Amino acid sequence: MKPRLLLLVPTSTYRAEAFIRAAQRLPIDLSIASESPNSLSHLHPVDLPTFDFTSPADAAARAYALAKTHPVHAVVAVDDQATLAAAVISEALGLAHNPAHAVRAALDKYRARERMRAVGIAQPDYRLVSFDGYVDAAQSLSYPAVVKPLAMAASRGVVRVDNASQFVDAFARVASLVSSNASHLDESARSHLLVEAYVPGWEVAVEGLVVKGRARVFAVFDKPDPLEGPYFPETMYVTPSRLGDATVDRIVRLTAEAVHAVGLTHGPFHVEMRGDGDRLLPIEVHARSIGGLCSRVVRFADGRSLEDVILADALGLLGELPALDARAAGVWMMQSPRRGRFESMRGVASACEVPGIEEVIVAARPGQVLEPLPEGFLYTGFVFARAQTPDAVEHALRTAFARLSPVIVGADNPA
């Protein structure tokens, strides 16, 4: 009997295809659970079950019933929306996984900060501010500060404010955003925002895997564009980092400390970190791998993808963690520049001709309504590059991006 993998795939993911391709390369049976029914679930209930990820206990009960007739050997969540359900299901099935309390902390920026502070990891000043107390809080805060939802990804709802007036406006705006997306949030996350001191300096993203209890970093990505606010759009990731060996060593060590402080014991992690002079501060710790379609930038020397490695690790088939492909690589995440209805992307063929560009993917669909940050949550596209040096990758990405032009119409009243 082949081992069975239970893959939790939120229907909003960019990564269903990448994980399915990886699963098909393994000698396994696969069940793919989503929070909304697949239109063919009734024909293939074991292959395509439906689990409510917002109710992990209910998901665990359904997984337990499925596993009675089709034993499950590993559970993997594709995105943040399903990581807690994966932890609770794994616990119910007696499978090795991150503990649920650690995943809860990784999903909540305030809880993560509390855990890191508890073990002495330096943090910016931070506090939890409630939706009904922010006007009073405005006068007692230090500025510049950053307002953040407790549980949103990709810089959504993250706003820098430089004074009390900006704070009040930004808080109301982000609170409204959270309230309109609150159905899956717990009480704290739906009624509070995190407010923390703005940390100037550069930012990196760190990708890795907890293997046998040890946090192993395999890529440190520079974010070459300055992220100074008022919003913090993710644009470019380039690896390997050009910060120098000593700094990268410190980033790797601090990443491991942060991952362990949050309590993650298994599987992928994604950490964001800021640095300024000698100061190095973890910004976020996630119990999942890099988001969007960005995982395509991670390729291992033996040809495996990030999803291949994540699934092999979960099933106990990984062996040694493979080395990363020796070439530099990078991705440009294209954000919507303004509100409106996406029609098309101009310049794709020209962008693909830039030396070093591997692929341009138009992610937005014709007719989709786009919004820029801080409310926006759709990427218009992704550009991928690979070259001998990080400088060459960055140059290729900038050149390609300059040739791309999204056609967005109806900015005044897109709905």
Place this chain on the structure above:
Amino acid sequence: MDELTFNFELPEGRSVRITATPSMMHPEQCTFTVSEPVYPGRSAYFGDRDQSRESVLVDRLFAIEGVADVLVNHDTVRVTLVGDANWEDKAPRVGAAIRDGLAAGAPISQAVTESLLDPQETRRRVQQVLDTVINPAVASHGGVVRLLDVANNTVFLEFGGGCQGCGMVSVTLKYGVERTIRDEVPEVGAIMDTTDHAAGRNPYYAPSSK
């Protein structure tokens, strides 16, 4: 691995050249182009060894550890591996299997050829599955699956409506549509999605970073 070429001598003084080209997009797949037809004018897909029906080529290929499926199409043989896709190790063994198949005279057995449905019959039965089972279900998501063509036993599909550009279409294709068609028409070979998903205007599930 870059492209690899093998030259083999066959009985009666014939020689054959086989070029192995690993897929850039799907590293688990490698296509072997042969200098003479392997299955002249025909195509057959083998999802496991049981479908071989004593075909020398297919038996030899499935004897190689990790081979998951085989698609033979006129003068090409596409092989998919599970596990470690180490083509530097596996490509010479696949080349030798193709050589053995050609040396046997008929790489694909007569029994396989006789089992292939007439394309018209395949089309009729696949269309029936789409009409009676699949499309009534995907219509609940505003979707539709169209049968574009059947070439030998390879089925070409196109997704429309809510399926076109849907973030979950790969799940629906592989674990819904494909399984349903194979359950009902086991003789079909490869099932190909020819849809331009980037042009989908109304995907049922749209990817986002929500």
